[in-house]
Amino acid sequence: MIDETHDVGLRSWVESAGRAGTDFTIQNLPLGVFRRESAAAPRLGVAIGDEVLDLSRCVERGLLDDVPDGVRAACRAPALNPLMALGRAAVSALRSRVSRLLRAGQKPPADAASLLAPASEVELLVPAEIGDYTDFYASIYHATNVGSMFRPDNPLLPNYRHVPIAYHGRGSSIVASGTSIRRPCGQTKAPDAPAPSFGPTRRLDYELEVGVLIGRGNELGRPVAIADAHDHVLGLCLVNDWSARDVQAWEYQPLGPFLSKSFATTISPWVVTLDALAPFRCPAFERGPDDPAPLPYLDDPHDREQGGFDITVEALLRSRRMADEGIEPHRLGRGTFRDMYWTVAQMVAHHTSNGCNLRPGDLLASGTVSGPDEGSLGCLLEITRRGERTVKLPTGEERGFLADGDEVILRAYCVRDGFARIGFGECRGAVAPA
Amino acid sequence: MIDETHDVGLRSWVESAGRAGTDFTIQNLPLGVFRRESAAAPRLGVAIGDEVLDLSRCVERGLLDDVPDGVRAACRAPALNPLMALGRAAVSALRSRVSRLLRAGQKPPADAASLLAPASEVELLVPAEIGDYTDFYASIYHATNVGSMFRPDNPLLPNYRHVPIAYHGRGSSIVASGTSIRRPCGQTKAPDAPAPSFGPTRRLDYELEVGVLIGRGNELGRPVAIADAHDHVLGLCLVNDWSARDVQAWEYQPLGPFLSKSFATTISPWVVTLDALAPFRCPAFERGPDDPAPLPYLDDPHDREQGGFDITVEALLRSRRMADEGIEPHRLGRGTFRDMYWTVAQMVAHHTSNGCNLRPGDLLASGTVSGPDEGSLGCLLEITRRGERTVKLPTGEERGFLADGDEVILRAYCVRDGFARIGFGECRGAVAPA
Numbered sequence: 001m002i003d004e005t006h007d008v009g010l011r012s013w014v015e016s017a018g019r020a021g022t023d024f025t026i027q028n029l030p031l032g033v034f035r036r037e038s039a040a041a042p043r044l045g046v047a048i049g050d051e052v053l054d055l056s057r058c059v060e061r062g063l064l065d066d067v068p069d070g071v072r073a074a075c076r077a078p079a080l081n082p083l084m085a086l087g088r089a090a091v092s093a094l095r096s097r098v099s100r101l102l103r104a105g106q107k108p109p110a111d112a113a114s115l116l117a118p119a120s121e122v123e124l125l126v127p128a129e130i131g132d133y134t135d136f137y138a139s140i141y142h143a144t145n146v147g148s149m150f151r152p153d154n155p156l157l158p159n160y161r162h163v164p165i166a167y168h169g170r171g172s173s174i175v176a177s178g179t180s181i182r183r184p185c186g187q188t189k190a191p192d193a194p195a196p197s198f199g200p201t202r203r204l205d206y207e208l209e210v211g212v213l214i215g216r217g218n219e220l221g222r223p224v225a226i227a228d229a230h231d232h233v234l235g236l237c238l239v240n241d242w243s244a245r246d247v248q249a250w251e252y253q254p255l256g257p258f259l260s261k262s263f264a265t266t267i268s269p270w271v272v273t274l275d276a277l278a279p280f281r282c283p284a285f286e287r288g289p290d291d292p293a294p295l296p297y298l299d300d301p302h303d304r305e306q307g308g309f310d311i312t313v314e315a316l317l318r319s320r321r322m323a324d325e326g327i328e329p330h331r332l333g334r335g336t337f338r339d340m341y342w343t344v345a346q347m348v349a350h351h352t353s354n355g356c357n358l359r360p361g362d363l364l365a366s367g368t369v370s371g372p373d374e375g376s377l378g379c380l381l382e383i384t385r386r387g388e389r390t391v392k393l394p395t396g397e398e399r400g401f402l403a404d405g406d407e408v409i410l411r412a413y414c415v416r417d418g419f420a421r422i423g424f425g426e427c428r429g430a431v432a433p434a
Numbered sequence: 435m436i437d438e439t440h441d442v443g444l445r446s447w448v449e450s451a452g453r454a455g456t457d458f459t460i461q462n463l464p465l466g467v468f469r470r471e472s473a474a475a476p477r478l479g480v481a482i483g484d485e486v487l488d489l490s491r492c493v494e495r496g497l498l499d500d501v502p503d504g505v506r507a508a509c510r511a512p513a514l515n516p517l518m519a520l521g522r523a524a525v526s527a528l529r530s531r532v533s534r535l536l537r538a539g540q541k542p543p544a545d546a547a548s549l550l551a552p553a554s555e556v557e558l559l560v561p562a563e564i565g566d567y568t569d570f571y572a573s574i575y576h577a578t579n580v581g582s583m584f585r586p587d588n589p590l591l592p593n594y595r596h597v598p599i600a601y602h603g604r605g606s607s608i609v610a611s612g613t614s615i616r617r618p619c620g621q622t623k624a625p626d627a628p629a630p631s632f633g634p635t636r637r638l639d640y641e642l643e644v645g646v647l648i649g650r651g652n653e654l655g656r657p658v659a660i661a662d663a664h665d666h667v668l669g670l671c672l673v674n675d676w677s678a679r680d681v682q683a684w685e686y687q688p689l690g691p692f693l694s695k696s697f698a699t700t701i702s703p704w705v706v707t708l709d710a711l712a713p714f715r716c717p718a719f720e721r722g723p724d725d726p727a728p729l730p731y732l733d734d735p736h737d738r739e740q741g742g743f744d745i746t747v748e749a750l751l752r753s754r755r756m757a758d759e760g761i762e763p764h765r766l767g768r769g770t771f772r773d774m775y776w777t778v779a780q781m782v783a784h785h786t787s788n789g790c791n792l793r794p795g796d797l798l799a800s801g802t803v804s805g806p807d808e809g810s811l812g813c814l815l816e817i818t819r820r821g822e823r824t825v826k827l828p829t830g831e832e833r834g835f836l837a838d839g840d841e842v843i844l845r846a847y848c849v850r851d852g853f854a855r856i857g858f859g860e861c862r863g864a865v866a867p868a
Binding site: 131132134137147150151157159162163165166167168169170171172173175182184185186187189195196197198220221223244247250251252253254255256257258259260262263264292295296297350351353354355356357358359362 | 565566568571581584585591593596597599600601602603604605606607609616618619620621623629630631632654655657678681684685686687688689690691692693694696697698726729730731784785787788789790791792793796
């Protein structure tokens with residue numbers, strides 16, 4: 001619902017929140033977890049301009065006295081899970097209060113500076129204790145492109161347009177943005193090799209994905225109806241589902257990707273709430289004449305009209321040489337989350353349709369966000385056609401897949417006339433040698 | 435290592451531990467978590483005969499004063515994870531102390547009765563907080579049988595003999611033995627149907643598996659060498675990986691099983707430690723002339739000689755009518771864990787070979803334990819050849835797949851001349867209507 005927290009005229013007394021191009025305007029207010037020193041306990045925060053608002057300290061100072069008791073208690077937890085468990089109304093109440101607190105024209109709280117920490121001076125952590133992580137495959141462009149490489153005669157499998165395809169991912173190896181990613185070893189076998197061998201992957205790739213963080217859970221055995229799905233979502237973030245393509249090609253049949261993915265998954269630190277995204281809702285993917293209607297449990301008129309999110313996503317690469325020479329990251333692709341064949345609500349409804357329980361803090365990732373154009377692809381596998389072509393970097397370096405020292409940076413933002421820009425911040429990771 | 439705790443002559447002052455056929459002899463001493471009332475905090479326990487020894491109370495009474503402080507603290511936790519994290523030496527020290535405590539000939543502690551609770555009067559819980567659950571596919575007989583149904587022209591894929599195939603499972607829906615299993619709904623499509631439909635599965639199945647509970651974890655980026663793998667395992671249990679075969683057939687390509695499995699997985703309450711299993715180690719699967727040598731990271735001479743476990747496993751079914759008429763459960767199959775193509779150590783080494791971190795309490799399941807004979811198959815899919823034949827029950831009822839009201843009971847035990855029998859207890863679940 002669009003309300004006064006989205007008013008484009010709002011300004012904050014935190015000046016950097018008004019800087020052109022900032023992701024963290026007062027209309028955004030994403031939630032995350034940070035600590036000031038490596039030994040300190042994690043705390044909840046809200047990103048505002050270049051600062052992080054310390055929610056725990058806000059509670060101590062009595063600045064959140066008019067939000068429900070449960071919300072105040074959850075603001076003092078070391079992860080977002082307790083707040084997530086309270087559901088969307090609780091998060092909305094907090095948003096509304098924080099918006100008023102940070103608004104210019106209101107008197108800043110006494111000793112306002114002590115409520116804030118410069119984002120550049122804190123450590124941003126994985127925002128929730130992620131119990132289970134599920135990775136979808138919701139871009140039909142990505143599925144078709146990848147399918148054409150792994151199965152040239154059969155690119156898009158017959159189930160794709162009916163089933164929101166997904167697999168369980170590995171929770172333990174989800175890491176915070178900025179964590180370096182060691183090039184994994186694994187079994188690979190070239191098609192003409194007589195036997196497989198074991199060693200560092202030669203086809204390390206990124207995947208540009210949008211993450212969905214679950215808010216309120218559902219009981220085992222109780223599916224979530226598609227019309228109620230958003231009540232179970234806290235918000236969205238960015239996910240880099242690092243992939244070893246040579247390992248994947250050899251291991252993935254018949255039970256799906258395993259070690260080709262489980263060595264690391266990077267998550268961005270800030271969760272952009274569904275409330276913040278309200279102005280950027282859009283229709284679901286427009287199905288063509290060849291596309292079947294979704295089965296009733298995946299079909300909802302409101303979701304058809306408003307189930308999409310108009311979020312621009314991009315992936316950039318900076319090689320070590322580019323960093324040494326002070327060259328800006330090079331954009332590999334820019335797509336939009338509008339292009340996903342399945343909506344967030346369809347993912348939640350499908351996931352729980354067999355009674356599977358989601359818990360607060362569970363992560364659903366969208367799968368690689370790729371669009372129909374050359375410039376809108378979300379991984380190197382697609383961009384370089386499995387390494388057959390290369391990407392040229394400004395230094396003249398070329399890439400089929402990622403090289404040691406390469407840093408991948410994911411970004412996302414929403415813009416719409418009459419509304420303030422909101423952004424997701426960054427999801428970064430650099431490749432360390434095997 | 436076989437030591438005095440395995441001595442076949444040991445007797446316990448808990449009389450039921452000496453009853454013929456008991457799973458929980460004094461040579462076993464499996465670990466679990468129980469509570470006396472539904473509101474009570476979970477406590478660690480050791481199964482002995484028909485009783486559960488309350489480890490927390492043993493600490494309170496000073497009966498574990500000669501084990502290290504860390505072990506005593508871990509014995510008072512509400513789950514096995516802290517004890518798991520301490521590693522195998524800690525668990526061995528506890529085993530040794532508990533063995534002496536329960537031994538006949540020793541004087542039973544004063545007020546010994548208050549240290550014990552009748553197993554029939556307590557609730558047995560999931561024994562650990564399971565962060566991640568991975569399901570392997572380690573029986574070549576199962577893989578070949580299933581492959582022949584899903585891909586008649588290509589039953590065993592070329593990677594099988596090289597890669598310990600596995601997929602990530604769902605952690606949130608792992609339930610304690612005895613929890614009823616609601617028949618899940620899902621998308622299915624008959625080969626000749628023009629489109630899929632959604633409804634209760636018509637091909638509900640069980641899978642008889644052995645579970646591996648991880649003890650000490652490994653750091654992200656640090657693989658566990660095969661020779662060290664058992665240092666990271668607490669012990670084994672039973673797992674029923676319930677499966678909706680019609681959902682699985684339609685959804686599983688290209689990313690593997692998802693909703694066909696994630697509605698529920700049942701785990702047995704007692705973890706039989708590697709120490710208890712020491713007398714039952716046996717050679718790994720004997721590879722034939724067509725089988726390639728494992729790659730070096732999966733090969734270890736000690737594992738070849740001693741990497742197997744001679745555990746007999748069986749699955750039984752009792753229909754509602756059988757229960758009403760007081761008829762004993764009917765055995766569906768009996769196999770041995772010796773028949774697995776990949777060892778537990780190979781599973782751990784493979785899982786971590788890309789740097790993936792395992793955490794204390796993580797669950798690896800073996801995949802369906804099926805052997806080469808008709809009587810040694812571990813799921814109905816194989817036993818009834820996808821429902822083409824039926825199993826006849828003593829009541830005259832027939833089953834292609836599971837019917838509502840059917841209870842599936844998994845059991846396992848080890849016997850060897852010169853050693854006491856040890857058993858795993860039961861892993862039970864009954865099917866509730868959709």
